[in-house]
Amino acid sequence: MNKNVQKGIFPDWFSVSKIQKYTKKDFDKLLKDYFENKKRVYSEIKSLKKEERNFENTVLALENCDDSFDDTFHQIGVLSISHTKKEYRDLANDFEKELSKKNVDIVYDDKIYKAILEYREGNYQKEKKSLDEKYGVGSVKLFEDICKGYKRMGFDLPKTKQKELKNTIKKLSKLSIDFSKNIDEYRDFILCSREELKGLPENFIKTLEKVEGKYKITLDYPSISPFLQYAESREKRKELVDKNYKKGGVKNLKLLSEIVELRDKKAKILGYKNHLDYRVENRMSKSEKAVYLFNNSLIKKLEKESNANIQELNEFAQKELSGYGNIKKVEYFDLAYVMNKLKEKKYSYDSAKLKEYFELEHVLKETFKIFGNIFGFVVREIDAKERVEKKINLVDKNVRLYEFSDEKSKKVLAYLMFDLFPREGKYTHAGHAKYLTGINSIPVDVLLCNFPKPTKEIPSLLSLGEVETIFHELGHALHCMLSTTNYFSQTGTNCDHDFVEVPSQLMENFLFEKKYLKKLAVHYKTKKSLDEKTLNKIIEGKNFMNGYANLRQLVLGKFDLDLHSGKIKATDSAKYYITLSKKYFNSNLPKDAIFPAGFGHLMGYDAGYYSYMWALVYAYDFYSEFEKVLKNEKRLKEIGRRYRKEILEVGGSREEMESVKRFLGRKPNNKAFLKKILEK
Ligand SMILES: [Zn+2]
Incomplete structure (x- = not known):
């Protein structure tokens, strides 16, 4: 259990309200205080002699340096995209820019790295065995990860190489920004x-x-x-x-070639085989070989199903769409159209009518009940009256506050702020963020959403996709809220990059389970459950064109992997994509198509696009354990508890594969994923 949950250290709501009212003066003071503290701690660490160094005065001092500021920074991060006043959002944005700019100079410090090395070669050898026992699980991993981080930044290299690396990184960062900008502005x-x-x-x-x-x-x-x-x-x-297919423009193709070349150069300076090799080192996948094995074997398994999907589209178009442009072969520009027509025919339900069955208040209540029951917590809303009593001020009246307590011990585990409706200047997508990290108090997480606002006549009614969003984002939030790790850098979603989307995608599965869908879909006026026929259509519709859709993701993954492991020349990327489209989907893209120029994921998800599918396969594997026991409430609770303990609570405090095996009680596999796609 989180130590603050154990001790009942509640969030400091007074400080939460205060931060919402920060002025320029407050932001300036915060920056000043922060850097003064950081410089002081860093110089203390640096001043120690080698033999004096231990875990506490070197590693913990470094890790905990920002602890008293982290909660404030997280709140400011959320407020910068959700505060009701533009003036505040602007100040918060400026603050964040200033913070990260100045931080770089302090963090890139040779002498701190020297301190780390001194400890590693010195007292670490003696302390290592007892670290986890003495300071808590994750301590050894914390130190090893810090060392790895410095190595990956090039601190191990001779000075001339370091300079070359720095120049390469600088160039890369500029070109990457240009590439993304060219897409945004196209x-x-x-x-x-x-x-x-x-x-x-x-x-x-x-x-x-x-x-x-x-x-x-x-x-x-x-x-x-x-x-x-x-x-x-x-x-x-x-x-x-x-x-x-011309998005980004020809200039982006040139930029991409330069970027891929620089990434390769950077990886080689650091001693890696290529950019992919560098990227996967600190991922769950670990090696180039493992990623390729994963991606290629799934491509092989899905090709047949994808072809069958395309065949079905062709037959449908020839037979039933003859009045619509006489489609003999479904071309790349017909796909979305024909798919939509076929979907309407097979699973037709009126999506506007369906919304009347997903009333926001009811969906929230049921969602909390469903997952509370499985994972062992109880959710209670802290309503406006109670918030006044407790002096809890939230940024807008449409932000809800929920308290999550443990079903057995009754202890408060976490709070969730749910910011429901759109408003001027607010983040326009759906997302979750940490608000209070859980290091200084019971954690608080926030979900930012943009559901339709209720009117006098009609309550807020959600589309099926919006309900799915709630499930997905709640999966991320629970990962953070239920975390019990000792160190912030290992909390919840601070885990390997290719594992982050596992808990969120796992949750989506529950929505398409009739048992739960029926509870969620209740007409807001008549209070009647959705009819059996429509329920079935929704559930079956989820797997529509699944072979094609997943193969497409895998092929994009392959494109990204090949590009970043030197299997293709970066200058050939546009041609290569055309070849892949022909090979896997029999698509005849125009010869001058330059898809890679507009593929925004190549910045940020570079050598990482595979992780969408990687996480999905794990999510299905996890879900298969729940699926087996859905009818047995007692067993379901056991699995839920085990999931909470082995996956959510530990976050990144141990190797993800270790957690996966402990939860599953076996090695993971792709059987559940393939079954969902290949079996009708
Ligand atoms: Zn997500």
Whole structure:
């Protein structure tokens, strides 16, 4: 159990309110205090003699240096994208920029690395065996990870090499920003007559801008996505998709080549075989070989199913869509359209009507009940009245506060702030963030969402996708909220990059279980559960085109892996993508398509795109353990408890594979994943 949960150290709500009212003066003072403290701690660490060094005065001093500031920084991070006042958001943003800029100079300190080495060669050898026992689980890993981190930053290298590395990193960072900016700023569009908009919903057409009497369709997601799904005109769909394949522009292809080359150079300076080798070292996958084995074997297994999906689309189009452009072969610009038509036919349910079954208040109540029951916690809302009594001020009246307590011990485990509705200047997607880390008090996590606001007549009604979002984000939040680690750098989502999406994707599975879906889907007026037929359609619909969709992810993963392990020349990346599309999907992309130029994931998810599928396979494997016992409440609770203990509570305090095996009681495998996709 988290030590603050054990001792009942509640969040300092007074300080939480105070931070929401920070002025420029407060932010400046915070920066000053922070750097004074940091410099003081660092110079204390540096001043010790080799023989004086121990875990406490060197490693812990370093790890805990920011502890008294971390909670404040996390709150400011969230407020910078959710505070109601623009002035505050701007101040918070400036503060964050300043903080990270100045921090670089302090953290990149040779003498601190020297201190680490002195400890490693000195007293660490004596202390190592008893560290975890004396300071808590994760202590040895903490130190080993710190050493690895310095090595990966190049501190081991001779001075000339360090300089070369620094220059390479600087260049890389500039070029990467340029690459992303070129995508963000890339603008193109097509113009359509009213006739050419045939098939599109009226309320979509109403939102379109008009240029010289024609309707403008852009490459932005809210514009291109419905257009490709609904527009009947093949010519116009092709025109738009072809433009989309030019996103980023030719200049980005050149940038990408330079970036890939620099990444390779950086990896080699640091002593790695290539960029992929460098990236996977501190991931769950560990090695280039393991990632390739994972990706290639799944590609092989899914090819047949994906071809069957495409075949089904072709047959459907030839037979039933003859009135819509006479599609003989479903081309790359037909895919979304034909898929949508087939889905409508097979699993047709009225999604507007369906929303009436997912009323926000009911969904929240049931969601907390479902997962509380499985993982062993009870959720209670701290309502407005109680918040006034306890002097808890939240940033907006539409932010809810929930208290999570342990079912058995009744101790308060964590708080969840749920920021439900959109408002001016707020983050526009859905996401979770740590608010209070759990190091200084019981943890607080926050979910930022943008659900439809209720009106006087109608409550907030959610789409199926929005309910799925709640499940997904709650998975991330619980990972942090239920963490019991000793060190912040090992808490919840601070685990290996390719493991982060496992707990969140695991949660989505529960939604498509009839037992739970039925409880969630209750009509807001009649209070009747959704009918059996529609429930079945929703559940079956989840696997629609699963072979194709997953193979696409794997092929994108392969593209990224090949690019970053030197299997293809970076200058050939555009051609290579065209070849892959032909090989796996029989797509005839235009010869001048430059997909990689607009593939934003290549910055940030570079040599890491595979992790989406990697995590998904683990999530399915985990879920298979729950699936077996869904009908047995007692066993289900046991599995839930075990999951909480072996996965959520430990976070990154031990090797992920170790946690996986402990939860599963066996080695992981891809059987559950393949079963979901291949068995109908
Ligand atoms: Zn996620």
